[in-house]
Amino acid sequence: MLDDFFIRALLAGIGIALITGPLGCFVVWRRLSFFAGTLAHSAFLGVTMAVFFQISIAFSVFAISSVIAIMLLKLQKDTKLPSDALLGLLAHSSLAVGLVVVGFLTSIRFDIMGLLFGDILAVNQNDLLFIWIGGAIILLILKMIWKPLFASTVNHELAEAEGMNPDKMNAIFTILMAAIIAISIKIVGLLLITGMLIIPAATARNISSNPQQMIKLSILGGLMSVLIGLFSSLELNTASGPSIITAALILFCLSLIKFKKYSELKK
Amino acid sequence: MTKEKNKVLLKVENVGLLKNDKWLVKDVSLEIKRGEIVTLIGPNGSGKSTTAKIALGIHKKIEGKVQKFTDKIGYVPQKISIDWTLPIRVIDFMLLTEKLTNDQINASLNLTGVDHLKNKNLSNLSGGEFQRVLIARAIAKKPDLLVLDEPVQGVDFKGEVALYELIKKISEELSCGILLISHDLHVVMSATDFVVCLNGHVCCSGTPQVVAKNEQYLQLFGDRASKVLSLYEHKHDHTHAQDGTIKRTNN
Numbered sequence: 001m002l003d004d005f006f007i008r009a010l011l012a013g014i015g016i017a018l019i020t021g022p023l024g025c026f027v028v029w030r031r032l033s034f035f036a037g038t039l040a041h042s043a044f045l046g047v048t049m050a051v052f053f054q055i056s057i058a059f060s061v062f063a064i065s066s067v068i069a070i071m072l073l074k075l076q077k078d079t080k081l082p083s084d085a086l087l088g089l090l091a092h093s094s095l096a097v098g099l100v101v102v103g104f105l106t107s108i109r110f111d112i113m114g115l116l117f118g119d120i121l122a123v124n125q126n127d128l129l130f131i132w133i134g135g136a137i138i139l140l141i142l143k144m145i146w147k148p149l150f151a152s153t154v155n156h157e158l159a160e161a162e163g164m165n166p167d168k169m170n171a172i173f174t175i176l177m178a179a180i181i182a183i184s185i186k187i188v189g190l191l192l193i194t195g196m197l198i199i200p201a202a203t204a205r206n207i208s209s210n211p212q213q214m215i216k217l218s219i220l221g222g223l224m225s226v227l228i229g230l231f232s233s234l235e236l237n238t239a240s241g242p243s244i245i246t247a248a249l250i251l252f253c254l255s256l257i258k259f260k261k262y263s264e265l266k267k
Numbered sequence: 268m269t270k271e272k273n274k275v276l277l278k279v280e281n282v283g284l285l286k287n288d289k290w291l292v293k294d295v296s297l298e299i300k301r302g303e304i305v306t307l308i309g310p311n312g313s314g315k316s317t318t319a320k321i322a323l324g325i326h327k328k329i330e331g332k333v334q335k336f337t338d339k340i341g342y343v344p345q346k347i348s349i350d351w352t353l354p355i356r357v358i359d360f361m362l363l364t365e366k367l368t369n370d371q372i373n374a375s376l377n378l379t380g381v382d383h384l385k386n387k388n389l390s391n392l393s394g395g396e397f398q399r400v401l402i403a404r405a406i407a408k409k410p411d412l413l414v415l416d417e418p419v420q421g422v423d424f425k426g427e428v429a430l431y432e433l434i435k436k437i438s439e440e441l442s443c444g445i446l447l448i449s450h451d452l453h454v455v456m457s458a459t460d461f462v463v464c465l466n467g468h469v470c471c472s473g474t475p476q477v478v479a480k481n482e483q484y485l486q487l488f489g490d491r492a493s494k495v496l497s498l499y500e501h502k503h504d505h506t507h508a509q510d511g512t513i514k515r516t517n518n
Contacts (some may be wrong), residue, residue, distance in 0.1 A: 031352070210355065211355060
C-alpha cells in the first residue's frame with residue numbers, strides 16, 4: 001500500500017503537520033516568524049552546498065541553518081543594527097550565495113522549483129522514515145523541555161530567576177527550528193515551510209484561550225490543511241505544496257469569523 | 268532540606284554592573300538568611316532592581332560574586348509584560364515554573380484574594396489584580412527565597428497593608444528568606460530585619476533602627492525619613508492616666 005505515491009504524500013504531510021503545529025505556536029508566541037523565514041531561506045544555500053560537496057541534503061540544510069542562527073546571535077551582540085535588518089541581510093545574502101553556487105553546478109540538473117515549493121508527491125519510503133523518526137525526536141525533545149521553554153517564552157527574567165535556563169532553552173529551540181526545516185524542505189519547500197509553521201498557529205490563536213488548547217488546535221489545523229490541500233491538488237491538478245498552504249489560509253479566514261464573534265461576546 | 272533558621276540562602280559579595288561606561292551599582296554586598304526579611308531602599312535609579320536582578324542571576328556580566336544556596340526561588344518582578352499573542356490564563360501562569368496541585372493553586376490565590384480570577388485570561392486583569400496573581404504565583408511554590416520588587420504597586424491602600432502583612436506571615440510560616448524592594452519607608456521600618464540603603468553603592472545598612480539614625484540615610488530621604496523615625500523611635504516623655512490625661516515624666 002505504501003508504494004502508492006499519494007498515500008506516501010499524505011503520511012509525509014501528516015508527519016510534518018504534527019511537528020509544525022506545536023513548533024509553530026512557539027514561533028508565533030516568541031515573535032520568530034521572520035527568523036523562521038530567514039532559516040528557511042538559508043536552507044537554499046544548504047541544499048546547494050549538499051549538491052556541491054555531495055553530502056546529505058538534510059544534514060547540510062541543518063548545518064547551514066544552525067550556522068546562520070549563530071551568526072545572527074553574534075551580529076545582534078556586535079552591531080547596533082535592529083534584528084529585522086539583520087534577518088533580512090542574512091536571508092537574502094544566503095539566498096544569493098546559494099544561487100551563485102548553483103551557477104557552478106552546471107553539470108547537474110537542478111530542480112529549483114521543487115526546492116522552493118516542495119514536491120510532496122515525490123516522497124519516497126526513506127523520506128517518510130526520515131520525517132517520522134526525525135519528527136518523533138523533535139516532539140520528544142519539545143515535550144521534555146516544555147515547562148522551561150514555555151516559562152522563558154512568557155518571561156525571560158522570571159524564568160532566569162527561577163532556574164529555568166532560558167538561554168539554554170532558546171538555543172535548543174533554535175536547533176529544533178533548524179531541524180524541522182531540514183526535515184520538511186522536500187515536502188513543502190523553503191518558501192512555504194514558514195507558512196506551514198505560522199498559519200495553523202495563527203488560526204489556532206484566534207479561537208483558543210489557553211496555551212495547550214492553542215497547540216492542539218494548531219496541530220488540527222495543520223492536519224486539515226494537509227488533507228484538504230492534497231485531495232484538492234489531486235482533484236484540481238494544482239501544485240501540492242501551495243495547495244496545502246492555501247487550504248491553511250482558508251482555515252485561517254474561517255477562524256477570523258469565530259474570532260470576531262468571540263471578541264464581540266467579550267465586549 | 269533542613270529548615271534551620273539563620274541558614275544563609277544567598278550571599279552577594281562586592282557585586283557591580285557596568286553598562287555603557289556607567290556603574291549602575293558598585294560594591295554591593297548583602298546576605299539573606301532563612302526567616303529574615305532584608306529590604307533594599309533608595310531613590311529612583313539607585314540600583315535596587317539591578318541589585319535584585321544580579322542576586323537572581325538575571326544580569327550575568329557582573330563584577331563580584333553571587334552565591335545561591337537554594338534553587339527554590341520565587342520572584343515578583345517590578346515590571347512584567349505578557350504578550351497578547353500568548354493566550355494564557357491565571358491557572359496556566361501559576362504553573363509556570365513549578366508543578367502544583369489544584370489545592371495549592373487555590374490556597375495561594377485565596378491568600379492574595381484573587382481565587383475568583385483563576386480561569387480568567389491574564390490580559391483581562393487589572394494592574395492590581397495582576398500584581399496579586401504575581402505574588403500568589405511566587406509564594407505558591409513555597410520557596411526558600413522570595414524576591415519581591417515593589418510587590419504592592421498598583422494595589423489599593425487597604426490591600427497594600429494586607430499584602431505586607433501576608434508577606435510577613437509567609438516569612439514566618441515558611442521560614443523563608445525575603446529580599447524586599449520597597450519605597451514605602453513606613454513598612455520597611457516596621458517589618459524588616461535588615462535594611463540596605465542604596466544609592467549606586469551601599470550608602471548604609473543595618474537594622475532599621477541603625478539605618479534610621481544614619482546621616483547619609485537622612486540626607487537621601489530628608490524630612491520623610493525623620494517622620495518615619497519619629498513614628499517608631501519617638502521618646503516617651505509622657506504616660507497616660509486611666510482617663511487619658513497626659514502625665515509628664517521627668518528625666
